Amino acid sequence: MFEYLILTLGALAPGAAYVFWRYRSKWLSRIEATPVAEFPAAEPAKIVGVVQRHQTLTEAPLSGRTCVCFTVTVEELKGGVSSTYWGSRGSWSGGVPFLLADPSGTAHVDPRHAVLALCPDFDSKTTPVSPPGDREQTVLKQLELKAKNGPYYRWFRLREGIVKVGNTVAAHGPPTRTELAPNPSSVAGGYRDGPARLLTLQSNRKHKLVISSLARDIAR
Numbered sequence: 001m002f003e004y005l006i007l008t009l010g011a012l013a014p015g016a017a018y019v020f021w022r023y024r025s026k027w028l029s030r031i032e033a034t035p036v037a038e039f040p041a042a043e044p045a046k047i048v049g050v051v052q053r054h055q056t057l058t059e060a061p062l063s064g065r066t067c068v069c070f071t072v073t074v075e076e077l078k079g080g081v082s083s084t085y086w087g088s089r090g091s092w093s094g095g096v097p098f099l100l101a102d103p104s105g106t107a108h109v110d111p112r113h114a115v116l117a118l119c120p121d122f123d124s125k126t127t128p129v130s131p132p133g134d135r136e137q138t139v140l141k142q143l144e145l146k147a148k149n150g151p152y153y154r155w156f157r158l159r160e161g162i163v164k165v166g167n168t169v170a171a172h173g174p175p176t177r178t179e180l181a182p183n184p185s186s187v188a189g190g191y192r193d194g195p196a197r198l199l200t201l202q203s204n205r206k207h208k209l210v211i212s213s214l215a216r217d218i219a220r
Contacts, residue, residue, distance in 0.1 A: 036105035069095035077155035110202035118161030173209030
């Protein structure tokens with residue numbers, strides 16, 4: 001049974017991702033959340049907060065929903081109509097920087113090159129009698145997959161997970177510092193009571209940023 005998506009943004013060529021279909025590690029759920037105002041100066045830690053808009057948003061390609069991050073995976077039925085095996089054919093991901101707020105303050109989160117663990121909440125299928133629509137065609141074209149095998153449409157299963165404004169997520173990663181955004185009034189508090197700086201979480205060479213919408217990871 002497919003459970004959820006986890007992938008690394010920017011690990012491969014633009015638009016590509018490395019997908020783990022069975023993310024069973026529970027390490028993130030065992031880590032206590034740290035308030036933004038108490039985030040350590042140099043070591044990775046975990047924040048649990050509510051997603052806020054930073055500047056721009058993006059659109060999830062399969063559902064058309066507005067979000068800050070998305071993942072779409074495509075599987076193809078192997079072995080004919082009597083088969084139950086769906087093989088992975090690729091994935092497409094995207095994301096834009098966003099704010100993550102808890103009661104103590106607000107952090108800036110950059111999902112580029114991050115690991116995303118997202119619950120899929122939208123899916124679609126194509127079959128020989130149910131051809132892909134415009135959005136499915138867009139996803140298949142992005143992954144360089146042909147909708148037809150000869151005269152017949154192929155069996156594809158497409159699944160999408162997103163993070164949108166208002167969602168509660170966990171983010172675990174290394175801290176950096178950046179100047180406040182041009183609209184500082186949108187930022188509720190700052191890092192260690194410093195009004196001129198805003199805590200930023202993003203991947204670096206040593207540590208990967210992990211963003212999770214899984215219930216077990218945001219419970220602590």
